[in-house]
Amino acid sequence: MNSNRNSAAAPPPSNRTRSSSNTGSNIIPSASIVTGSPRSSIISSASQYTSGLTTTSSFSSIDEQQSHTSTSNSSAIDFLNNSIDDLGIIDTLDFEDFDDASLDHENLHRSREVLIDSLLKSEEAYTESLELVMRIFLQPLREDATHTSFNFLGMKKMVCTEREFRWLFGNFEELVHIHRLTLKSLHERLRIWGPTQILSDVFQAWFPNLECYCTYLDNYAIALTTYERLAKYQPFKKFIDTAHKDMSLKGSSLLSLIQLPVGCIDRYVDIIAKLAEATPSMHPDYAGLHNSKLWIHQFQKNIQDKLLDADNVDQVLMIHQALVGAPFSVRAERRLVMQGRLSRVVLNTRSMGEERHYILFSDLLVFVRPKTDDKTTRLQYKGHLVLERARVRPLTKEEAGGIAHCIEIVSSFSGVDNLNTTFIAAPTVHILYIGSDAERNNWVAKLEKVIASLDKIAAAKHAQATRRMIQSRAPKGSITRSPDSTISAESYCIMKEFS
Template sequence: MEKSEAIGDEMWPGRAPDPRERADTPAPLPDPTGKKRKQQVTPGEEPRIPQPLEDKGPRHKRVKPVLSSGPPPKGTPLQRLSQSIQRSMSFRPESSRLFGLSRRGSGMGPGPSGPSRRPRGGSCRLWTETFQRPAPEPLCDREVRRQEVIFELTTGEQQLVKDLTLVKKNYYEPMQTLAILSETELQQIFGTLDDLIPLHQDLLSQLQRARQEDGTVSEAGRILLGWLPGLRAYSSYCCNQVAAKVLLDHKKRARPVGNFLRLCQESNFSRRLDLWNFLDLPRSRLVKYPLLLRELLRHTAAEHPDWAPLQEAMTLSQDIVGTINRKTGEAECGYYRQRLVYPDEAQRAPGISRSRLLHCHGELRNNKGQRLHVFLFEEALVVTRLVTHEEQTGFQVYRQPLPLDQLILDDLPDGEARLRTSIRGAFAPGGERAKNAFRVRFREPALGQAHTLQADDAFNKQQWLSCIRQAVDGRPGRAPASPPGPEAADCSLAPLARLSLGSRRAPSPMDVS
């Protein structure tokens, strides 16, 4: 800037400064000492007297822009979200809950989800965006939608194969090489995941071979009908997920495993997702097949040669998923039954050992503010305290379990129950009042004590009330546990059984099985 002014003065001596130039010229920097600089005059030279400003018209001299001497503004960093599994496994409303349910306000399947963040990668383009070749005969809207479903099925298989291969190459094999986990622990955590990769590669290759030059697939029903029986291999994988999640969470506390998983999550290949997000992918994919087939059948005309095979394939997929769901529920129920600790043998209620289904389980608080873990088994409600013995998590039974044929449920309005959480509250007039509370008690009070339980919010309270009512009222020959209130959720045990274990996010106050 200073060089430009010197050149201008030499070319036009005695020229008055242009007002535009004056505006574009930065003012001299202030002295660091705070004193005003004096104009320096060379000996023998008269001080320069400012001349009146004149408009000399437009000039073409380029002037450098004035730069701010202050630091650039700081940008707000974006937060990257990642899910812990929780989720447990969860279905969407239409999907079915698989493997031990956890009711977390979201369904099974990608949800996911939820915050749930599900691993995604690759392109999300539609079939119409991928294959834009003009066809000799334009397709009708229904056929376009049918091709979109087939394309979604194909790309989903492609992404699943990619992610399962990633888990094998970037997690299983390095952990095996580094020997940070034993072979038994690796088999417990990863299960039969290695057997699922060729299964989905087979379906992907068949669908790709069936694709014609214009991108259309004329018939997919027979392909699916021949491939779906292989999904029965999912039974062992899904039944193992409850124990796998518990072991993985335990091993992450060890420095070698924790550091390895942290470095993997910070790497680009993991898309900032936790290992459990990838291990839960097969389960969430499994419950999608009945939904995709139902959608594909909806866009297939009854006279289409693919309609009958698709109808048969949809029925088969529902039967397979239902069977796996039942076996997984039994495996989850057995897993938690084995981890119950009985301080008194009288607490071993026969209904607990007879139960083959775990309706729901999760954390609640009593009127003393103590956190309790509550299990609603098929024939008994059990209130427990979390304990640790020899680095293994267990659940110590608290008071006497309530058989469902003796259980009475009371929905407590906000403020009706009194809390005894502090000395201050005990001496305050009326004491502290509880919100989102309910009471479970024996039909015959002499058999055991009642429990006043408090949920974290109104939504989770309604989940518990609905699940308990349906578990009690669904027993043959049983009168309702309590009159269903107007705000009671309208859901049945069938949809609840389609929910799943939470493992993709942080634990929620309630897990419905």
């Protein structure tokens, strides 16, 4: 679900300034253990020995000189041969063996440096992306939403209401604030960076602030559906189209920037885990980084359901954006349950119709025909079944007119989405061919779960309506508590079971 989350949309941040590491100065690479090769060192000594023999006395006879020179050269050759023999012993030594530990330490040090640099650059880019949302979208929209004067004759309209503003951004400003502090603490630590400097205490200071991501993820479905609805409202669309021309966005949209925070925790998990693994066991930050790794992994596990739900919301939104001609819009409670290519069976003719792509959401079953134009896939709407109070059952081969692996869906409603009903007809019967018994059982189980949940929500709404009616007829002051929020929350939780 969602692949653009881990890459920030901001332009590449400037290179950081920090003190250079001195670790390498104390570690001599294997190629620099000696100033020259052992062989050249011994040959140099032999040449100095022979050159000293060329200076002879002028009182010596030529024979004496030749004899002396011959003896001297013989000695020099013997010395050189002995040196070469000694060199054979030296060649049997593996000089790299003496420096394996140093090389491993240097490689780990360089890996840490790369990871820390990556952490800083990604945090800079991410924070800059959040700042772009603040400057280009959030602040101008807040000013408009809180503006109470209207130019009626000039037909001036509000881009979004204050409530829509809260739905759209949730606690986004809180995210911006904590990441400003996060980036500041990271810069302060890297100004005094050294080979034995620790970073885990900085991470552990961040961790309590990450709880704000739970709130952001809880509002995520509402934020995306609010954006999708507002995008069809002309004043908002005009504002967004103008804002998207800002060159600093570099092609990013408000929607993609709203989706960006969902990948932040995964980014931290990845880089902190790699940093812990790249830290030597003797490093003073080894234990702290491994504790940080355990903490961030546990936090990710605790919010895994929220992250998966956010991915599901992204998938639902992508499907809705690809739908062409659908009479319903995206809803915050809607989740994707499953999808596949099925064929509708016509009992009268005992034949199968054209294969369609069926998409099971948490409230309805949609069938479409995919069309690809210029590498863009569009889903041509062909119909849908409202699943509230529907019935589903597997059919035998005889019941399906001799066709195996079929199911029957009896829908209580047909027409437009039940929340915006403009047409209601008699119950419709859909018989679908599914490739195998295993697939058929899976579809039946998922459909039954969706129908049961919808029926439970319908019952809760009916109970709520009954209580409201009782409240309206009761004397004033006799009933003090309204159950609206409880029922709404219950319905929302039921719909989220399918994420």
